[in-house]
Amino acid sequence: MGTETGVKILIVEDNANNRLLLKAVLTYYGYAVLEAANGEEGLRLAREEKPGLIIMDIQMRVMDGITAVKALKADPSTKNIKTIAVTSYAMKGDRENFLDAGFDGYLAKPIDTRQLPETIKHYLANNT
Numbered sequence: 001m002g003t004e005t006g007v008k009i010l011i012v013e014d015n016a017n018n019r020l021l022l023k024a025v026l027t028y029y030g031y032a033v034l035e036a037a038n039g040e041e042g043l044r045l046a047r048e049e050k051p052g053l054i055i056m057d058i059q060m061r062v063m064d065g066i067t068a069v070k071a072l073k074a075d076p077s078t079k080n081i082k083t084i085a086v087t088s089y090a091m092k093g094d095r096e097n098f099l100d101a102g103f104d105g106y107l108a109k110p111i112d113t114r115q116l117p118e119t120i121k122h123y124l125a126n127n128t
């Protein structure tokens with residue numbers, strides 16, 4: 001714990017409290033954390049920093065997560081970055097919609113912080 005993994009994770013989330021919680025957990029597990037408050041900032045940081053993984057909120061002003069993931073996946077320089085959607089939606093079909101938009105996975109809010117490290121490892125290991 002607390003050991004640098006060398007892996008950068010980008011959190012794209014407009015709620016500062018949610019960012020703080022995610023950052024605390026990920027930092028504890030040794031990840032270098034980058035933060036963006038909307039999809040536009042997230043895209044810029046993804047292109048500049050090439051994180052190993054992106055955790056992306058859906059509902060955000062300026063640019064939402066669906067628009068941002070489509071742009072990420074359309075850009076050859078960022079399309080291979082694993083991107084996980086986080087949202088409090090619990091509607092039937094949402095998961096499929098997120099995967100169709102280009103997300104590699106989906107996490108429901110509130111995020112289970114005990115499960116999160118295993119989930120992160122799972123996505124980082126699946127480099128297909």
Ligand code: MN
Pocket residue numbers: 013014015057058059060
């Ligand atoms: Mn939001």
